[in-house]
Structures are given as structure tokens and as C-alpha cells.
Amino acid sequence: MKVFGVRLPGMSSLLLWGLLWEIVGRSGYSFFVPPLSEVVTTLFEIIGTAAFQKALYETAYAFCSGVFFAIVIGIPTGILMGKNRLVDELLLPWVNIFLSAPLTALVPVLMVLFGFGMKSIIITTTLFAIWIIILNARAGVMQINRSLVEMATSFGATPWSAFSKIYFWAALPEILGGVRIGIIRAVKGVIIGQLLISLVGFGALFELYSNNFLMKHFWAVLVVLFALAFTISEFLAYLERRVSYYAAKR
Amino acid sequence: MAMLQTDALAEELAPLQTDNAVSVSGVSKNYGDVEALKNLSLDFPRGQLTSLLGPSGCGKTTLLKIIAGLLDPTEGEILVNGSPVTGPGEDRAFVFQDFALLPWASVLRNVSFGLELRGVAKSEREDIAIKYIKEVGLDGFEKSFPHELSGGMRQRVGLARALSVDADVLLMDEPFSAVDEQTRRKFQEDLLALVANENKTFIFVTHSIEEAVYVSDQIAILLPRPSRVADIIRPTGLREKDTASIRRDPEYLDIVDEIWESLKTYVE
Numbered sequence: 001m002k003v004f005g006v007r008l009p010g011m012s013s014l015l016l017w018g019l020l021w022e023i024v025g026r027s028g029y030s031f032f033v034p035p036l037s038e039v040v041t042t043l044f045e046i047i048g049t050a051a052f053q054k055a056l057y058e059t060a061y062a063f064c065s066g067v068f069f070a071i072v073i074g075i076p077t078g079i080l081m082g083k084n085r086l087v088d089e090l091l092l093p094w095v096n097i098f099l100s101a102p103l104t105a106l107v108p109v110l111m112v113l114f115g116f117g118m119k120s121i122i123i124t125t126t127l128f129a130i131w132i133i134i135l136n137a138r139a140g141v142m143q144i145n146r147s148l149v150e151m152a153t154s155f156g157a158t159p160w161s162a163f164s165k166i167y168f169w170a171a172l173p174e175i176l177g178g179v180r181i182g183i184i185r186a187v188k189g190v191i192i193g194q195l196l197i198s199l200v201g202f203g204a205l206f207e208l209y210s211n212n213f214l215m216k217h218f219w220a221v222l223v224v225l226f227a228l229a230f231t232i233s234e235f236l237a238y239l240e241r242r243v244s245y246y247a248a249k250r
Numbered sequence: 251m252a253m254l255q256t257d258a259l260a261e262e263l264a265p266l267q268t269d270n271a272v273s274v275s276g277v278s279k280n281y282g283d284v285e286a287l288k289n290l291s292l293d294f295p296r297g298q299l300t301s302l303l304g305p306s307g308c309g310k311t312t313l314l315k316i317i318a319g320l321l322d323p324t325e326g327e328i329l330v331n332g333s334p335v336t337g338p339g340e341d342r343a344f345v346f347q348d349f350a351l352l353p354w355a356s357v358l359r360n361v362s363f364g365l366e367l368r369g370v371a372k373s374e375r376e377d378i379a380i381k382y383i384k385e386v387g388l389d390g391f392e393k394s395f396p397h398e399l400s401g402g403m404r405q406r407v408g409l410a411r412a413l414s415v416d417a418d419v420l421l422m423d424e425p426f427s428a429v430d431e432q433t434r435r436k437f438q439e440d441l442l443a444l445v446a447n448e449n450k451t452f453i454f455v456t457h458s459i460e461e462a463v464y465v466s467d468q469i470a471i472l473l474p475r476p477s478r479v480a481d482i483i484r485p486t487g488l489r490e491k492d493t494a495s496i497r498r499d500p501e502y503l504d505i506v507d508e509i510w511e512s513l514k515t516y517v518e
Contacts, residue, residue, distance in 0.1 A: 150320050151350035154338045155364040155415065165367075169354050245397060246353035 058201035066125025078137025121193035128189025129182035136178025140171025271451035277326030288476035298467035309477030402433035
């Protein structure tokens with residue numbers, strides 16, 4: 001964007017919103033909105049504490065495991081659904097139901113099935129992320145150029161090499177788009193898991209700070225979480241742009 | 251009765267046909283109730299270029315894909331070098347109308363992709379690919395990507411890929427229809443050189459009468475609904491001519507006219 005002929009770097013608008021936050025905070029409008037500057041100061045105070053680092057570790061562990069399972073199960077399932085009519089007919093209704101279902105309501109069921117520990121949190125995270133990854137991989141495969149498949153077949157490709165050398169790469173732009181949205185959903189999943197299943201990680205910190213009305217601390221943790229999610233999402237968007245040169249030419 | 255006689259005649263001629271690289275006999279292909287091909291028989295002499303020419307919807311691409319093993323015929327049999335076709339095989343290579351290149355792979359990887367799928371080791375397949383990239387005139391473009399090339403250059407990549415697997419039979423599905431006119435002329439000349447130099451059998455699908463007459467040793471005219479071979483034309487004197495003077499040759503002009511006369515009633 002250009003303002004008065006000066007090219008602004010990306011996300012300059014965040015400065016404006018940050019400023020607004022600061023003004024609202026200083027005006028004393030609400031106890032729940034401390035000024036941004038104080039939130040940032042608190043952020044640096046708590047970032048070194050053992051409690052924060054433990055929370056970060058627990059959250060990162062659950063998040064990464066959940067996303068890992070969502071990706072390694074979701075992408076092959078989606079590709080298979082795009083390739084095989086029968087598998088598609090079998091699974092598509094379920095994928096669509098779970099994609100739009102209020103998964104939070106399922107969490108108590110997961111607790112009964114898998115206990116109150118890390119396992120349930122990881123499964124919750126996976127359940128939040130996996131459906132959109134499946135649907136996107138499926139969509140990517142379904143729009144594949146038929147003659148690429150015929151080409152591979154005519155040169156005697158085995159099902160596995162067609163899968164790994166043609167289908168995966170042809171669907172990669174859509175797959176990355178799905179993973180990006182899936183990861184954003186996984187952030188939601190991991191925090192909801194930590195709040196509902198067992199109070200660990202960032203979920204425990206949120207609970208602790210909001211119950212004790214430590215709003216600066218509360219916002220600081222939230223800012224860290226947003227920043228992490230945003231960074232991962234932008235990194236995937238960057239990967240997506242790297243493959244977009246061929247997205248239009250398949 | 252007449253049918254019996256032709257059958258007997260065909261059997262008598264059979265021993266003479268041993269030098270057919272590809273032989274199609276009694277092939278039918280139905281899509282539900284639609285008969286795309288009906289009882290079609292055609293032979294493709296070894297080392298020569300045979301064109302399948304006909305109006306759109308005459309099933310020429312269907313026939314080519316059946317020969318390639320990409321489609322199964324409803325009835326009939328295809329022999330390649332005497333053995334029946336049951337699927338794609340190393341004796342055939344396909345050149346696609348829309349090139350069918352991997353957009354995420356370099357020219358080098360695209361050209362060697364056929365060999366990659368056949369399990370040839372990386373250094374070996376790249377050596378072969380480099381040789382054919384040079385042969386089709388794309389020297390220096392090994393590291394380019396398909397979207398950086400023109401349509402004509404992309405089809406050269408497709409051609410190099412088909413050549414590098416060293417199949418006996420090259421199946422070309424309207425390979426020059428997606429490139430511009432001047433490039434197409436250059437391609438046609440290069441194809442004549444290829445037929446002369448490579449000891450391969452070419453099966454070439456086209457809808458252009460001029461192109462078919464220019465490049466072919468044998469032209470099979472296919473008529474639609476259901477598809478059948480209406481005529482087989484073998485230009486006799488054109489191969490010896492210089493590539494530049496073929497289009498002025500009386501035989502060339504006569505054949506083009508003759509084919510147009512027989513096809514024009516089928517053009518909507």
C-alpha cells in the first residue's frame with residue numbers, strides 16, 4: 001500500500017491498531033483493556049519465567065503432535081478420496097459433518113475415551129485441523145490434468161510412483177492452502193483442549209490469569225499465541241507462493 | 251459370400267504382413283450405447299509413419315489410446331511386434347496434444363521422467379535425456395521450467411521424453427495442434443528427418459489434411475459414427491522429394507484434394 005507516495009511495508013496497519021489499543025488502554029475505559037505498552041512489558045517479564053516456558057513447551061508439544069497427525073493422515077486420505085470414487089463416497093459425508101460440527105462439544109466424549117491427559121489434547125488438536133486438510137488435498141487431486149495421469153500411466157508408473165510423483169505435486173498448492181488453514185484451526189484446538197481436558201500449557205495460564213484478573217498477563221500470553229500462529233501461517237503462505245507459479249498451469 | 255472371400259484373401263496375405271510393427275484387428279469400443287469404434291482393422295508398417303486422419307469425433311484419438319494401452323477395447327485385438335497389448339508397455343511411447351509436462355520439474359527431469367518411472371538410475375537417465383534434449387534442439391534449456399518455454403519448445407520436451415525411452419512405436423496425438431503455424435511447419439520438417447533417421451514406427455493423429463499428406467508414408471482416413479477406416483492412401487513419390495518442394499508437388503496437391511473431396515460431406 002502507498003500513502004502520500006511512500007511505500008509502506010507489509011502489515012503497517014498493525015501499528016495503527018496498536019496505537020488505538022494504547023489510547024483505549026490509557027483512557028482507563030475498562031479494567032480489562034490495559035495499555036499495549038504495559039502488556040508488552042509484562043510479556044517480557046513473564047517470558048523468562050519457568051511457568052511460561054513450561055506452558056510453551058506443553059502447548060508446542062501438543063500442537064506439533066496434533067498437526068503432525070493431521071498432516072500425515074489428512075493428506076494421503078484426501079489424495080485417496082480424490083483418486084478413488086468408492087473411498088470418496090464412503091468418507092466425504094463424514095469429512096463434511098466433522099468440518100462443520102462444533103468439535104468443542106465432542107471434547108467431553110474424547111475425555112471419556114482417551115482420558116484426561118496429553119493424548120486427548122493431541123487428538124482434539126488433530127480433529128480441529130484434519131478435515132480441511134483432507135478436503136483441500138481432495139480438491140487438489142480432483143482438478144489434476146488428466147493427461148498428466150495418462151502420461152504417467154503410459155510410461156508404466158506404479159500406483160505408488162503415480163501417487164508420489166504426480167498426484168502429490170499436482171495437488172501441492174491446494175494441499176499447502178489446506179495445511180495453512182488447518183494449522184490456524186489447530187491453534188484453536190490445542191487451547192480448547194487445554195482448557196477443557198486438563199489445565200496445562202497456555203490453557204492453564206489463561207485460566208490462572210483471568211481468574212485472578214491479571215489482565216496484562218492474560219493479554220501478553222494471548223499476544224504470544226497470536227504471534228506464533230501468525231508466523232506459522234505466514235511461513236506456509238510463503239511456501240504456497242513458491243509453488244503458485246505452476247498452480248495455474250497444471 | 252463376398253465376406254468369406256475377403257477373409258480367405260486376408261489369410262493368404264497374412265504371412266506378408268509380418269513387417270507390421272502394430273496391427274489392429276476387429277477393434278470395437280463402446281461407451282455405454284455409443285459406438286466410438288466399430289470393427290476396425292488397420293496395420294502399421296514398421297519404420298514408417300502412418301497418419302490417422304478424420305473429422306472430429308471419428309475416434310482417432312480413441313484408437314491411439316487403445317494402441318497405447320490407456321483404454322481397453324470392448325472387442326478386438328492389438329498386436330505390437332506380434333504380442334497382444336494388455337496395457338501400456340515399454341515398446342510404445344506417447345506424445346500428448348497438451349504436452350503433459352510436469353510444471354514443477356525442469357526440462358531435464360521432464361525428459362528423463364519416462365526413464366525415471368522405468369527405474370533407470372539417475373546419472374544414466376540424465377545422460378540419455380541430455381542427448382535427446384540436444385537432438386530436439388533444446389540445448390541450454392536443461393534447467394528451464396515448462397512455464398518459461400514457448401508452446402513449440404514445450405512440445406519438443408514432450409518429444410524428447412518419448413524418444414528417450416527408446417520405444418519401437420511412437421504414438422503422437424495431434425502433437426502440433428497447440429503450436430503456432432510457423433513452429434508447426436518446422437516441426438513437420440523435423441518429423442520427416444526423425445522418421446528417416448530413427449528406426450521407429452510412428453502413429454500420428456491429426457485433423458489437418460495437409461499435415462497428414464506432408465508427413466505420412468500411409469494415411470488412414472477414418473470416418474465417424476461409428477468409426478471405420480474408409481480409405482488408406484500411400485503417397486509414393488513424396489519421400490524422395492526435398493522437404494521444401496513437397497508442397498509444390500502435383501502428387502501432394504492431388505492427394506490433398508482427393509482427401510478433402512471424401513471428407514467434406516462429414517464436416518458440419
